[in-house]
Amino acid sequence: MKTRFLLAFALLLTACKYEPVQQDTEMFPDYSDVTIPCNIAPLNFRVGYRKVAVTVNGANGEYRFKGRKGLVSFPQGRWHRMLEAEKGGKLTVMVQSDGFEREFTWTVASDSIDRYISYRLIEPAYEVWKGIQIEERDMQGFRTRLLGDNRIADDCCMNCHTSNRAGTSFMHLRGSEGGTVLSRNGRIKKLNTRTEFTGNTVYGDISADGRYGVFTTADIAFAIHGQRNLRMEVYDTQSDLVVLDFDSLTATDSPAVRGVEYQETFPCFSADGKTIFFCRARHVEQPDSTTDMHYDIAVIEFDPETGKMGDRVITIIQAGENLSFSHLKASPDGHWLMATAQQYGTFPVWHPESELVLVDLRTRKTDTMRRVNAYGADTYHSWSSNSRWVVFASKRDDLVYGRPYIAYIGPDGTLGKPFVLPQKDPDLYRTTLKSFNIPELYPIPETFGTHDVASVYKNVDACNVRYRQ
Template sequence: MKKIAVYIWATCCLAACSTPVTSPEKVDECPAIYPDYIGVTIPATIAPMNFHCIGGEYERVDVTVTGSKTGELHVNDKIVSFPQKEWQALLKANKGDSLRFTVCVREKGTWKQYRPFSMYISPYPIDYGLVYRKLAPGYEVYSKMGIYERDLSSFDERPLLENTMVPGMCLNCHAFNRTNPDRLSLHIRGKNGGTLMQIDGEREMLNTKTDSTLSAGVYPYWHPGGEYIAYSVNNTRQSFHVVKDERIEVFDLESDVVVYHPKTHELLLSPLLQQKEAFETFPVFSPDGNKLYFCSAEAKPIPAEYNEIRYNLCSIDFHPSDGTFGERIDTLVNAAAMKKSISFPRPSYDGKYIMFTLSDYGNFSIWHKEADLWLLNLQDGTMRPIEEVNSDDTESFHNWSSNSRWFVFSSRRDDGLYTRLYLASMDEHGTIGKPFLLPQKNPYEYYDRLITSYNVPEFTDKPVELEQRKVEQSIVSPKRISVSVRE
């Protein structure tokens, strides 16, 4: 009864300062809102899904949100901004059902009431937060960038590391173990380059380049048991297009895949993953830890035939008991035969799917407008484009939640320039919901003014523990632990 009384009091306070809606004109269409949250499926702990009415000038907006099971929330203001506590109480009370939104807009003193729309509240939880990189979409110079953590139940964002702490530093390629931030790998480029490795609070700065490998470890992915981490090693270049619709191309002159064993500071190599006639990259372990998936392309002259490089999705057996590899490579998806190329494979943690990005060529699909997300069903071998979430612009990097019921991906659909983060649901039958833009307190103003792109989103099941001052000292220190290759 106490909670109900507080809720009624809050609703009455909001209504008391509002302009009442009287005899509105009924409009048989849904309102135009930004972000487009109409019909989306959301977790029961998501931050308030605030939005703006767009498409014309108006004096005020009145929104009533009614729970299918119980409860109601009312906002009457210029901006649709829901109180966080009342919003989350309403979601919790209607978990597994839906909310009905009735929107009225006052224009020139007259109220219009639009057709109501719904948001669906998934019965499946989502993780605590997201960790991502934000950076300006520049290329040759490392402007301000950082690794940030966002609490998904609120609008709270905090910097974990920013490159302003060390001049000229590029923060790149962070990875956690199946959303657990107790195991962290972060690659740093620039004058103070190295790989930051933090396991259960113990921190090391590594030099992962050896005489037997092309470079330091680049694209990381943890073994589910936490005792290994796979990296690609890449000799990477970039070039710039002169045509209007294409901006930049990033390609590898050569690349291989390695596995690192933190306990012994050893790299584990396989000749099948270091072939001169192939480019191997983007390694990821299967959820059971017994396979290593990766992308592989036939090596061709670069840059002369850069647009003929096409990566297939492949796998090799991995034996975690002794850190050895299988004796053959299997091709799961022959994208080259489709005249397409695969990048960023990500297995769902329930072992059912691999999500990947499919583009026309190359492996750096984040500037390819044709890049879409695809889903490979590991149970029956079928694959399909994820039409529920794809747009006419770039869909690129993506990751799964710990329960495989949500995924996050970056997209340029808003303006074609900046990548923004979208979330989407997937139920136990593989049904995918309409994606929704990462909520913000004032979304129109926030995204209109934001001049950085989101990059490499990772779910986390709890806040990341990282001591900035000690990390800074480790980065500027010349001390690095050198790794060796297991004989």
């Protein structure tokens, strides 16, 4: 009797799982011929559903690995020993499976990538926020930690997490108890960044010393596209710039980046902190004329001593027709400025044509990064602190769900073929219904966790930021 019940129960349990279908024998993800950091987590991949043998040949030895049921899962210890031994060299990788054989190379850069990455996990229905998570991942392995989870914070929207300059980072929480959560030197507080003269802060960047933040104060709206292959368009009805001093909790702006004639957005500090790059377009009524919004790249001076912006805006790259810039990020070595370019507007996530461009700040030459870009929205990039690596969100695989891709950028601007952030089980990318949004690289881990953020959201009153003339 007991046996029969146990058997029935076991049958019930096994009935819940369906075996994966036999799919093609393409390597997924495609890690062929990529340049990888010497401290990256194992590039696990799948080739069909049979036994796989992987032989890696380098200058300092041969390394053999095996995969079961098509999944090649490299042991972390052996993987890192291999990368350490072959640092700066080229590896030849032979993958053999039943009816499949492929040879390619891995170039192991001696430049490491920042150890931590954060990204937001969000379902791509951006008008309702359920189950948004901001996760921190150790790039050397697969361990993750939640920095924010809106399921324990009244389902409030959690916006971009910008990390982590000299111990300073921030994330915006919306909702009734919302505010900007500022983490400085191991302590977090909630800020009300709206002042009597400036609006709530949105997209922003932190200065290299962690003292200042520059933000856009945008009123964001969205519209639906009529064309069958397009979805939504997010736009700003108005936007200005504001600088926050995190020491004195004051906000300043400048007449040059305030007012309704122009819209300013996506500001970032230069490496030396003396210039603010931002995107600027002449205001037109939206959504009727959103396709006429073409954002240039402009600069304004910034004095780190006084915390004040200059009073003159200089356009350094004009967008022109069919081009609009967004998401500016200056490399920490001061050599490069990376931007996203799309046909129009300010929200490239829903523009499949959007691509990354690299501006050499010394020569003002732009590189369209053909080796890195692909059709399907390449956006939201972030530099590694040594300026050799960049991570960005790309929808190139299915045009809907973003995934973090990593690309190498040499000192002379040489670009490596990008590769997707490795996962313990690469099938995650095929099955997840979440977008990896706003990836950010940083060298030291955050000091707070999701319960700290939830506690700040619910129990802590926001500190009001004061406007400073």
